[in-house]
Amino acid sequence: KAGVTQTPRYLIKTRGQQVTLSCSPISGHRSVSWYQQTPGQGLQFLFEYFSETQRNKGNFPGRFSGRQFSNSRSEMNVSTLELGDSALYLCASSSTGGFYEQYFGPGTRLTVT
């Protein structure tokens, strides 16, 4: 089975711009979660989508949004980028979204200049 894939792997943007990151979950997995990882804050939960609906949301401003498509692929969008948004963005998928383990992708490294 192919693992979780994320595109692009690396991205450089300028303050004020917006960015869209993509995540393709493992085949058959319907839950996709997004995390932000920075050296100062560690791994922080952004949101989770299950069957095209946002089911959980972390404590991030409204500039961070996401969506999930009918094929379970997910995108996250960050608008009006700030320097502090520079981070590794990780996507994870799981089969039920409930009690089962999450499988993480390699992440997208976003640098905001």
Add this chain to the structure above:
Amino acid sequence: DAKTTQPPSMDCAEGRAANLPCNHSTISGNEYVYWYRQIHSQGPQYIIHGLKNNETNEMASLIITEDRKSSTLILPHATLRDTAVYYCIVRTNTGNQFYFGTGTSLTVIP
């Protein structure tokens, strides 16, 4: 949401068992304990999870105390490839949201 406390770093000799402790004193009765690890520059990797009973799989063993306030992840024969940050996580009861904490940086020494 239940939080976890882990030592920031540990060393272990190659070939010996690595025992990584975790405190989760505010865990609720229906919350599971999960362990993940993250090798530098990679996404976290699932290791094991449990509710009350001890669990074992091909990677590790999880020992949960009877009062469920703490647990220990055991890597029976640590190798250099086990060098990573290990996260002990308690799954919230409000959904599929994981609080990762700061983890334990395990260094396996040759």
